[in-house]
Amino acid sequence: MNNLAELPVTALRGVGEKFAQTLAKLHIATVQDLLFHLPLRYQDRTRVTPIAALAPGVDAVIEGEVRAADVVFGRRRSLMVKLQDGSGTISLRYFHFTAAQKNRFARGVRLRCYGEARRGAAGLELYHPETEIIGAESPDRPDTLTPIYPLTEGVTQLRLRGLIQQALTMLEQAGVAELLPAELLPAPLRYPLRQALQYLHAPPAGADLAQLAEGIHPAQQRLALEELLAHHLSLLELRRENAEVSAPPLPANAALERDFLSRLPFTLTGAQQRVCAEIARDLSQNRPMMRLLQGDVGAGKTLVAAMAALKAIGAGAQVAVMAPTEILAEQHRRNFDAWLAPLNIRVAQLTGSLKAAERRTQLAAIASGEAQLVVGTHALFQPEVVFHNLALVIIDEQHRFGVRQRLELREKGAAKGVSGRLQPHQLIMTATPIPRTLAMSAFADLDCSVIDELPPGRQPINTVAISNERRDQVVERVRAAVAEGRQAYWVCTLIEESESLQAQAAESTASELSEALDGVRVALVHGRLKPEQKERVMGAFKAGEVDLLVATTVIEVGVDVPNASLMIIENPERLGLAQLHQLRGRVGRGSIASHCVLLYGPPLSQNGRARLQALRQHSDGFAIAEEDLRLRGPGEILGTRQTGEIQHRIADLQRDAHLLPQVQRIAASPLLTEDLRRLLIQRWLQNKPRFAEA
Incomplete structure (x- = not known):
């Protein structure tokens, strides 16, 4: 039990091989991973609120006696339970219920309920509250806040809480490795790691809910600092590796580009022209371009991507355009086809839902070089996809892809050079505007270009x-x-x-x-x-x-x-x-x-x-991003947790921007040995050996 970082979750009661595979979807493989799987938010179930004191939109615990339970027929059939305490009456409403559930709410039964009070047809109502019958054997109300964890299908809050309780008992006995020398930490954040984890999984009843919700409690900040450092170290490692590889130089094909531009029904904005020049400069070098292209919704990023693609195609090479969903891939294919088909450039498409015969045709066209531009989803990563001469990879909405996937695509790169295989250039596009300070930290391995001008005629x-x-x-x-x-x-x-x-x-x-x-x-x-x-x-x-x-x-x-x-x-x-x-x-x-x-x-x-x-x-996305940063809201600027790739477990680049200078200072310190660097990356990015959203 000494090393929780190496103790598999199957060491816990109730976790077999099958459930361990489910937990792996949450990047949980060891007991330590479980301890670092932190709550998204908390509920205060430690206090009972009198029914008369309930406010709409507020979660609360109430206790009372069932006065009636009837099925009512309105626009939707529902079960309505009337609950009364000494102060007043409230309705509990269930749209999905069984006969057994209705029978459970017999008149006179005492209930403890938890839910959000809302205004309904019958005054204040609780929709589908959690309930327990209060009897002589009822458990006491909790004396700590109730954590709400990120979940995946097949894992419930109750089961996860039970496992984390086991892990906390082990933590009490075994501790957790302190990977940051105390002298590198700012004074307010010299919070012992074990204590921080214990506090965040079970904050005491009097804990400041607002402070925890904002993520600014010293225990959260201590962990956020360590997580940001792990991501930053991973990026530095990636940048070091990129500096050691070569790429095919792609000189401009002026005639092809003139032909393309002359067919467009509009002219490029000044911002598009500036960014095209920055990309052209990168592509002419024998080092791989690693450029992030930011542009507000509708700013014309796809057109800039098409201009970059023409550089590779004009030099006799292939381009891969990768989108996170089939819907977006299909949209890109239509756009590129409409622009490039008149120039006799063939566009292929590769997605997971292609029929076998069509897939074979597309794979053959890609392998022979007949298809000069290939649009696809993650299907482009698959081993059977062989490019003839891939020199440029364009990735749309990059935060949907992990670095490992990007590297797999990069390995499919262009012909061999003097010092081994040449790597393709990469252009990474996002419509999520990122404030400059964050872009410099979150994308330390990339150069940034911004299209900060919308085409004329866009409707407000x-x-x-x-x-x-x-x-x-x-x-x-x-x-x-x-x-x-x-x-x-x-x-x-x-x-x-x-x-x-x-x-x-x-x-x-x-x-x-x-x-x-x-x-x-x-x-x-x-x-x-x-x-x-x-x-x-x-x-x-x-x-x-x-x-x-x-x-x-x-x-x-x-x-x-x-x-x-x-x-x-x-x-x-x-x-x-x-x-x-x-x-x-x-x-x-x-x-x-x-x-x-x-x-x-x-x-x-x-x-x-x-x-x-x-x-x-x-209406300007960059103004909104800066405002978001100023307000330090809970949104995530670099993508959403709902994409299936959890970007950060606790750190929030907007909220924690003030920690970034300290992260850079710690990363440069000789006190942070190679071993410590490796262990930090391993702890926070265990199933994602590199910065997952770079």
């Missing part, structure tokens, strides 16, 4: 924030838009990190909207659909056969549908500003005025209100 998007209490009015707004021949998106957000829960929430919203909007064609798309089903739904939406698309944020809703002029985002307070701005950019793509409705759950915190206000005031 009118953004309004509306309380969920006025949901019916928003539904009517959708009906009116559809009646005018327009289309709309309805985006569901869910704070739990389980795809199945997100899918259920979206399904429930889609069925509720179908019922409310008679005659409106409603379709649903979420992360659990098969690629061909997603493709079919998105194709129907693009073709105008669907009026309202209900979607989760898990999937890329990046299809360009000019007729979609209305977007509703439910619970926007749960998302980062950058992600909200990204979602909003799906409308406003045609010549008609577009609207974005932020349907928030009241009451909004002061920070939540300021963040939604920032979104209403700014």
